Amino acid sequence: MRPAEVYDLLNPWDASDEFYLELVMASRMVVDIGCGTGTLLHRARTGGHVGRLVGVDPDPDMLAVARATSDDVEWVRATAAEVGAVGADLVVMTGHAFQTLVTDDDIATSLQAIRRALIPGGRFAFETRNPRATPWLRWDGETLVNHPTAGVIRLTRRVREATSRVVTFDETFSGAGIPDAITVSNTLRFCSRSELTSLLGDAGFAIAEQYGDWSRSPVTASSPEIITIAIAR
Numbered sequence: 514m515r516p517a518e519v520y521d522l523l524n525p526w527d528a529s530d531e532f533y534l535e536l537v538m539a540s541r542m543v544v545d546i547g548c549g550t551g552t553l554l555h556r557a558r559t560g561g562h563v564g565r566l567v568g569v570d571p572d573p574d575m576l577a578v579a580r581a582t583s584d585d586v587e588w589v590r591a592t593a594a595e596v597g598a599v600g601a602d603l604v605v606m607t608g609h610a611f612q613t614l615v616t617d618d619d620i621a622t623s624l625q626a627i628r629r630a631l632i633p634g635g636r637f638a639f640e641t642r643n644p645r646a647t648p649w650l651r652w653d654g655e656t657l658v659n660h661p662t663a664g665v666i667r668l669t670r671r672v673r674e675a676t677s678r679v680v681t682f683d684e685t686f687s688g689a690g691i692p693d694a695i696t697v698s699n700t701l702r703f704c705s706r707s708e709l710t711s712l713l714g715d716a717g718f719a720i721a722e723q724y725g726d727w728s729r730s731p732v733t734a735s736s737p738e739i740i741t742i743a744i745a746r
């Protein structure tokens with residue numbers, strides 16, 4: 514059992530996916546960067562999207578799940594910074610995938626590639642957790658899920674180090690179906706609104722819409738998310 518095989522059990526379809534699905538269905542060619550197990554593009558295809566759908570992720574285990582689910586979507590193993598000039602009218606980074614870009618250099622290089630992947634006027638939609646809401650203070654804990662073949666899996670999360678910009682935490686997967694517990698270390702970047710404005714502007718984007726939650730409320734200090742739709746200039 515690999516962590517990618519329980520990803521969808523731990524992250525079921527929710528309001529964030531509905532938000533992005535609406536954007537995807539209204540677009541001709543879509544690139545989902547950090548697509549993970551590919552649920553969004555799979556839903557778009559089965560929901561009647563007839564254009565080009567490309568899922569990009571550097572993790573082979575995630576892509577293996579995506580490929581096993583859909584053979585009518587293109588799946589590409591790459592990072593955001595490696596995406597080519599494909600002429601997309603929408604690029605998305607969902608499930609806080611944008612936060613895996615940790616340094617300013619990572620973000621700048623990735624945003625430049627995303628800008629090149631889009632046609633002028635194309636949209637880049639993504640969300641990042643709001644650092645002012647300090648969500649990592651509530652992350653330590655355990656979640657149980659029931660996997661169809663591996664049985665009950667326990668996910669234990671422990672934050673190891675946190676500043677207002679970068680948070681490192683461990684996730685340990687254990688259970689009867691996992692003889693040796695698997696621990697994965699994650700580091701996420703938390704960008705402020707002003708950092709996002711500047712990084713997006715430098716890469717050739719203008720912010721068109723920004724929301725603090727999935728019901729499209731304005732961003733406030735306590736909003737859980739900073740959801741951004743940026744236009745390629």
Ligand SMILES: C[S@@+](CC[C@H](N)C(=O)[O-])C[C@H]1O[C@@H](n2cnc3c(N)ncnc32)[C@H](O)[C@@H]1O
Pocket residue numbers: 524546547548549550569570571572575591592593594606607608609610613614
């Ligand atoms: C939390 S998952 C989100 C998956 C999916 N988008 C979702 O909404 O469920 C973050 C994904 O980002 C991917 N990732 C990590 N570093 C990346 C990078 N530099 N460029 C693109 N994707 C990356 C990971 O492999 C992982 O699949």
